[in-house]
Amino acid sequence: MNFQPAQTAIAHDITNLHTLLMWVILVIFVLVFGVMFYSILKHRKSLGHAAKPFHENTTVEILWTIIPALILVAMAWPAARVVIAQKDTRDSEITIKATGYQWFWGYKYLDHGVDFKSRLTTDRKQIDEYQGKGSAKGEHYLLEVDEPLVVPVGKKVRILTTSNDVIHSWAMPAFGVKQDAIPGFIRDTWFKAENTGTFRGQCSELCGKDHGFMPIVVKVVTDKEFQEWVGKKQAEAKAAADDPNKKWTKDELIARGRSVYEGNCVACHKADGKGTGPYPSLAGSKIATGPIADHLGIVLAGKNAMPAWNALSDTEIAAVVTYERNSFGNTTGDALLPADVKAARK
Template sequence: MKNRASGLIASLLLAVSHPAFADYKLNLQTPVNDLAREVYGLHTFLLVICTVIFVVVFGVMFYSIFKHRKSRGHKAANFHESTTVEIIWTIIPVLILVAMAWPATKVIIAQKDTRGVDMTIKVTGYQWKWGYDYLDEGFAFHSRLKTPQEQYENFGGEKPVRNADYLLEVDNPVVVPVGKRVRVLLTANDVIHSWWVPAFSVKQDAIPGFIRDTWFQADKEGVYRGQCVELCGKDHGFMPIVVHVVSQEKYAAWVVEQKKLAAASQDDPNKVWTQADSVARGQKVYEANCAVCHKPDGKGQGAFPALDGSKVVTGDKAGQIDILLNGKNAMPAWGKTLSDTEIAAVMTYTRNSWGNKTGEVLQPVDIKTARK
């Protein structure tokens, strides 16, 4: 028994000394603006109050139990209520609550004050990615988890090489200039999401059909990470947020590059696609938007049906177009976020991949006609 206990203690010490615990923190993230520093200070202030109350209340209770225990000859007292005591134990908690509520209310009001902003970004939550519209600059993009699904779900049993932030890396991060006050307009396309970056002290729910706003400002350049903190579905844990705070010069250069990319990505709606080109384009659209639910091999999972051999995919194209444009059950309405070319391409890909061999090629004009 002694050897087993020694072995257990040694195992615990080894686990605690593991390098993974080197950066482990028990407190909030380091704040990078005045509001976040106020929140940090408020958190510490309230924690101190709660700790003092805990120590005083339980200290008196344990002292009374120990000092007046029956084994020492004490007998329980028989007494009735005391108006004075009741008034005291009502007034003191009220004063404590006021002392806590006053600074907390000031911070909450400051968090909702979006006056005097320098730029505005519209953020849209999707299952399971974020859409960002730079309203002042005139371009938009989607941001998804960068780590491939087969890595974070460990398909095949081989452990892939991962960095510490493999669940907090995205393909297209948000970029903002340092020191600028950024207004964020939030909504959602399907279910409720929540945009949260703790270093900025910003957290706001994104609700379908509503526009809600908040703001943030970073006083220090760097990379800041957050997540969706609303339970929004199967892959809720895989829609991170990454914000790069850069100098004004780097931000201006990034904006120019984004505008070039946006212009280059515009498709000719009248182009007639060959099957090979459409399948290649459709595969990219599928992997970026559909594979997370229907799997890269089209076999489906859980509530999400297989596309390989699906009667919807191999049947009348009008039915598949309708589902893609308008959604069905957990399937979002992709007609709101994908272009006619992208929908036509992904349909061509699904209808001619895996075991599906319809030979059909959907054209953007087919989707445009169906939208009417």
């Protein structure tokens, strides 16, 4: 067992530091236990040796204090150099904001106007595979997503991490990167990939029941391919942008809300709306069948185990609230318009 093959200078430094310190530890282990077992065997009672009581030895005590201290300083010097380098995000060429959600990642390219969510795509049948049921696990089981993070090779990429709900951690072992994503805070880290390819990591901070289902995939491409990808994503975003003047019908909002629900809510409230554990059922609930303003308020501000979903657009929130109030056996017959969501945010 070893680390993933290093793909950045920092990852190489971490691997070399790990190897160096393991050799130091091994030498200390051999010396300490060698002296200990030699003393035990060479001076045992069966050879005629008698215990020699003594109270203290100042020289020995000074030595066993100074020598470990010097060893620790010698080990700390290269370790501190690597840690400082890990935190040096100056002169970055691309900045990406990574937001952790339960249980997927959202990415926003601050320099390019590209914004998307990255979710697990492993087939549920593979996850449910047990005692002959389900289907065999694939090559990238629990490490595959619908939208990977795309970056150019040889460019310094700064990652800003934060969270929409609980503490997550953005980790990419091949890049030597691990940075916690904390609600209400912005932390940063960086990497510069040396080779093109696809690299995989996972959230490495326990964040709830689906913690193991929010992988991180980074696709490193040439600069030309990156520019083409950015252009494509910008065009897609422009085409998919909602017309602020559109008059939505209830049926249109329900159809749109279904896709929003499946992409953001189904992990907790389930496909049938009946919820699980601390996540309440939406079927027949007082919220989903009560005043629509209260329903909207909970989606915007969150409550208990449910985080605030104010990162969704006005149209997405209007659509999902309308969908929840007219699905799962709920028949309120009402609809929430994007303009109502926009007014409620103020």
